[in-house]
Amino acid sequence: MYKVKLMNKISSEGLDYFNEDYEYGETLENEDAILLRSASLHEYEFTNNVKAIARAGAGVNNIPVEKCSEKGIVVFNTPGANANAVKELVLCALFLSSRKIVESIEWVNTLKDDENIGKTAEKGKSNFVGPEIEGKKLGVIGLGAIGVLVANAANKLGMEVYGYDPFMSVNSAWALSKHVRKAKDMDEIFKTCDYITVHVPSTKDTKGMLNKEKFALMKDGARLLNFARGDLVVNEDLLEAVETGKLSKYITDFAAQEFIGKDNIIVLPHLGASTPESEDNCARMAVQELKDFLENGNIKNSVNFPAVNQPRESKVRLCITNKNMPNILARISKLFADHNLNIENMVNRSRGDYAYTLIDTNDDVRQDIIERIEAAEGIINVRVIK
Numbered sequence: 001m002y003k004v005k006l007m008n009k010i011s012s013e014g015l016d017y018f019n020e021d022y023e024y025g026e027t028l029e030n031e032d033a034i035l036l037r038s039a040s041l042h043e044y045e046f047t048n049n050v051k052a053i054a055r056a057g058a059g060v061n062n063i064p065v066e067k068c069s070e071k072g073i074v075v076f077n078t079p080g081a082n083a084n085a086v087k088e089l090v091l092c093a094l095f096l097s098s099r100k101i102v103e104s105i106e107w108v109n110t111l112k113d114d115e116n117i118g119k120t121a122e123k124g125k126s127n128f129v130g131p132e133i134e135g136k137k138l139g140v141i142g143l144g145a146i147g148v149l150v151a152n153a154a155n156k157l158g159m160e161v162y163g164y165d166p167f168m169s170v171n172s173a174w175a176l177s178k179h180v181r182k183a184k185d186m187d188e189i190f191k192t193c194d195y196i197t198v199h200v201p202s203t204k205d206t207k208g209m210l211n212k213e214k215f216a217l218m219k220d221g222a223r224l225l226n227f228a229r230g231d232l233v234v235n236e237d238l239l240e241a242v243e244t245g246k247l248s249k250y251i252t253d254f255a256a257q258e259f260i261g262k263d264n265i266i267v268l269p270h271l272g273a274s275t276p277e278s279e280d281n282c283a284r285m286a287v288q289e290l291k292d293f294l295e296n297g298n299i300k301n302s303v304n305f306p307a308v309n310q311p312r313e314s315k316v317r318l319c320i321t322n323k324n325m326p327n328i329l330a331r332i333s334k335l336f337a338d339h340n341l342n343i344e345n346m347v348n349r350s351r352g353d354y355a356y357t358l359i360d361t362n363d364d365v366r367q368d369i370i371e372r373i374e375a376a377e378g379i380i381n382v383r384v385i386k
């Protein structure tokens, strides 16, 4: 029986994949795996039983990934599973940033007791004029699953789109419209674009990347959308840029006290992925990743260990997380040979400082041999699946 701890509400479309071999819930203890959305695990005490964490979503900044790697905990996410939901909300935000839709709705609501509301509304509408997006320049920073969809859709809406992503994947490059112009650096986006939208993960390199210096490069009255992460922006600098009119609008999916009630700032409560379609997609993908890992040791869509997939053809499988260092495989193979155990299949892949090994055998691997593998230098943990 596998135990999966839920740290957020997860769609039943995914949970239904768990069969009678699984127990899941928010209160269970000594879990084998954790399934979550945005809940923070930074203060969480992982027991030695935790083998995997699945983030039903894209961003993993709520998970202490390096600490997990050191403990041999495989962290998964669900690339692209919520990208369309975010794209649609970003398109909505593009219009909200341009036409004074929110402000005008708020104003009309103040006319509750006005007997000539029709006339008053007509008279007041000139206060809410805003430009069309067609023909304007949009800069998209980060051309991954979301950025590509946003760039392509904005292009179809008649915008002149500039993209910047120095680490773009081959898949994203294939998916990106040929009409999207390649910015030579991020500053070109800041200097050129009327609208800027950011779609990069929050990492030590991107935190605070939207700051005083960058706002100074932007066109007067530029509009900025942030549906990626709140900490990409230095809030104090952002407030100044909005107050001075450098930015004519900031729309973000990440609430902060200092934004509340401020003119020209619209804050949403992290709604990007909140559609039934995206919640179902993420849950399905996350549960399937966890199941294949717990039952077969296969890894797909991990952010800290390499992708590994080996068909199950033998009685016993050893799943080994280890440091990426010389001689590990030689030591394991020697232990097998010394005990007259035959390796049927073996795969080893590395990723940065860590590696993952699957060894299949039809022989019974005694507990004392497992313990000797575990004790070898560089080995983090060993799991046996029968």
Ligand SMILES: NC(=O)C1=CN([C@@H]2O[C@H](COP(=O)(O)OP(=O)(O)OC[C@H]3O[C@@H](n4cnc5c(N)ncnc54)[C@H](O)[C@@H]3O)[C@@H](O)[C@H]2O)C=CC1
Pocket (backbone or CB within 6 Å): 057, 058, 059, 060, 079, 080, 082, 083, 086, 141, 142, 143, 144, 145, 146, 147, 164, 165, 166, 167, 168, 169, 172, 199, 200, 201, 202, 205, 206, 227, 228, 229, 253, 270, 271, 272, 273, 274
């Ligand atoms: N508001 C919401 O509900 C949601 C927010 N997100 C946020 O959006 C981010 C992006 O999501 P996806 O597009 O699905 O991820 P992704 O991993 O497909 O794309 C991220 C892209 O950013 C690029 N990148 C990384 N560092 C960069 C840098 N310094 N400059 C330019 N590009 C850089 C990468 O090369 C990659 O192409 C997530 O990490 C998450 O923080 C994601 C989903 C929902």
Ligand SMILES: O=C(O)CCC(=O)C(=O)O
Pocket (backbone or CB within 6 Å): 037, 038, 056, 057, 058, 059, 060, 082, 270, 272, 273, 274
């Ligand atoms: O699960 C959510 O609602 C947030 C989604 C998100 O921010 C992400 O996938 O990075």
